[in-house]
Amino acid sequence: MKILVAGGAGYIGSHVVFELIDQGHDVTIFDDMSLGSEKNIDSRANFVKGSTMAESDLDSVCQDRFDCVLHFAAWKAAGESMTNPGKYAKNNLNGTINLINACDKYDIEYFVFSSSAAVYGMPEYLPLDEMHPLNPGNYYGATKLMVEKNLEWFSELKGMKYASLRYFNAAGYDVQGRITGLEKNPQNLIPITMEVACGIKDDMKVFGNDYSTEDGTGVRDYIHVNDLAVAHVNALDYLVNNNKDLLVNLGTGKGHSVLSVIEKTEEITGKAVKFEVVDRRNGDTDTIISISELANDLINWTPIHSDLDTLIRSTWQVYKEYVR
Numbered sequence: 001m002k003i004l005v006a007g008g009a010g011y012i013g014s015h016v017v018f019e020l021i022d023q024g025h026d027v028t029i030f031d032d033m034s035l036g037s038e039k040n041i042d043s044r045a046n047f048v049k050g051s052t053m054a055e056s057d058l059d060s061v062c063q064d065r066f067d068c069v070l071h072f073a074a075w076k077a078a079g080e081s082m083t084n085p086g087k088y089a090k091n092n093l094n095g096t097i098n099l100i101n102a103c104d105k106y107d108i109e110y111f112v113f114s115s116s117a118a119v120y121g122m123p124e125y126l127p128l129d130e131m132h133p134l135n136p137g138n139y140y141g142a143t144k145l146m147v148e149k150n151l152e153w154f155s156e157l158k159g160m161k162y163a164s165l166r167y168f169n170a171a172g173y174d175v176q177g178r179i180t181g182l183e184k185n186p187q188n189l190i191p192i193t194m195e196v197a198c199g200i201k202d203d204m205k206v207f208g209n210d211y212s213t214e215d216g217t218g219v220r221d222y223i224h225v226n227d228l229a230v231a232h233v234n235a236l237d238y239l240v241n242n243n244k245d246l247l248v249n250l251g252t253g254k255g256h257s258v259l260s261v262i263e264k265t266e267e268i269t270g271k272a273v274k275f276e277v278v279d280r281r282n283g284d285t286d287t288i289i290s291i292s293e294l295a296n297d298l299i300n301w302t303p304i305h306s307d308l309d310t311l312i313r314s315t316w317q318v319y320k321e322y323v324r
Contacts, residue, residue, distance in 0.1 A: 001240070002026045004061065004108075006052060006099060007072030008045070009036025011182035011183050012114060012170050012225055016070060016312065018178060019229035030061050031073065035197050036066075037181025048132045052095035058102040068110035068236055069103055072144070078118060078282070079188045081140035087103035092143035100150060110239045111151060111162040112232055117221075117290050119145040119166060119247060122283070127221075127253050127291035130166075148247070155245050166236040168290060172224040172311045173318045176282035179206045180318050189261055189314055190222070193230075197271035197316075199324035204273065206258050208280035219255035224305035224314070248298060251290025252306050264312045269320070 003020055007013040008029030011320075016279075020027050021044045029041060034052040041047055050057030052073050074092045075081070082089045092153040104290040107226045120132045120143030142165075148303055173179055183191055195201040209216040231250050238246050256264075262273045295301040 001066065001067040001236075001322045003070060003236075004028050004030055004071045005072065006030045007074070009033060009038070009041050009047075010072055010230060011035075011040075012175045013070070013072035014040035014042070014179050015174060015229040016232045016242050017045055017223045018174065019226075019233050021045060023233055028061065028064065028066070032139065033224070035184050038182075039181035040179050046074045048141045053282070055090065055098055055102070056093070058098055062102045062106040062236070064107065065106060066082070066108050066287045067100045068112065068223070068239075069108055069113040070100065070114075070232060072114045072237070073099075074114070075247040076140065078138040080205055081143070082138055085097075085139045088143050092140070093146060093296060096147050100154055104154065105207075109160060110236060111160055112235050112239070113147060113151060113162060113164045115142045115148060115164045115166045116141060117166045117168045119148065122285055123275075123288055126287060127251065127289045129251065129291050130247060130249055131295055152245070153164060161217055161243060162243055163239055163246035165231060165248060165250055166290070167223050167228065168221045168288065169220050170225050170228055171222045172226065173240065174304065175226055175305055175310070175314050177317060180321075182318065189220075189258060190265075190311065191319075193262055193265040193273050194276075194315055194319040196273045197265055197269045198322045200322060202274065205273045206277045207284060208294045209277045213257055213286055215257050215259045217258035218265055218284055219257045220252070220291050221255050221289040222306060222311055223250055223252065223303060223309055224307070226304040226305045231295065231299065231301045234301050239300070239301050246298065248295040249292050250288045250295055250301070252303050253291045255287055255289045256308050259314070260308065264308050265316075268312050269316050
């Protein structure tokens with residue numbers, strides 16, 4: 001299939017591009033490089049620099065006629081979305097609507113959306129499943145939910161079939177070592193621990209140690225980015241083979257605490273990860289884990305790289321080149 005990957009030079013998008021091409025697809029990357037890295041661009045892909053905010057850029061690239069779009073071109077820092085919602089409205093909402101309209105204009109049949117389990121908000125029960133109430137606790141999650149609703153309408157009104165994949169905490173790096181570009185200004189736990197281990201940062205903050213968890217720190221579900229890449233390709237196959245929309249969670253059903261991530265980082269890197277315990281952040285909860293029984297049933301997906309050792313070890317293979 002001919003596939004356009006918006007945000008395909010970014011962290012998750014680049015891993016998906018490699019998986020798509022490994023599976024025999026013809027891939028074009030569309031990226032404005034605000035978060036992308038040239039080091040992460042698969043040489044087997046076509047590359048077009050452009051922005052979802054520019055309809056002329058979308059017209060130019062979509063004239064090449066694609067079968068499917070996979071969409072990763074969005075801002076993703078939940079905390080920042082609460083202090084700068086306009087930035088997220090402009091890119092995550094307006095940019096995505098532009099992309100959906102371009103798909104409609106150029107008869108692109110399938111749309112795979114990188115969504116988030118942030119659409120659920122504070123958990124009313126665990127593990128989170130697809131039937132959990134939708135009540136985003138931050139504006140980032142709200143933008144993801146609004147996009148999902150738009151895709152639902154376009155599917156009904158225009159016949160464009162979509163897959164929406166909800167997950168938290170993408171982590172790790174390509175287990176084959178093909179992707180080595182660091183994320184720009186990472187906000188997630190594992191890359192922050194790596195920056196401390198490397199000496200890029202002197203220390204890090206742990207937001208609260210009085211949660212109702214085994215060691216008092218927050219517990220989260222981490223998914224290896226290679227596992228996510230496989231899920232996106234499987235989701236595309238589902239759309240093509242069934243001509244039905246798809247909405248599934250991607251998770252392990254297990255969680256790791258902040259301290260366990262720090263301890264595993266120290267064990268694998270042999271470096272001290274200094275940290276300071278500070279107050280909790282508003283909206284943080286003890287534990288958030290997600291279940292993926294539906295993804296297993298519908299797209300035959302089971303994470304195989306998402307154990308903590310592989311998550312940390314594959315990340316360190318990239319970061320150790322930056323030790324100071």
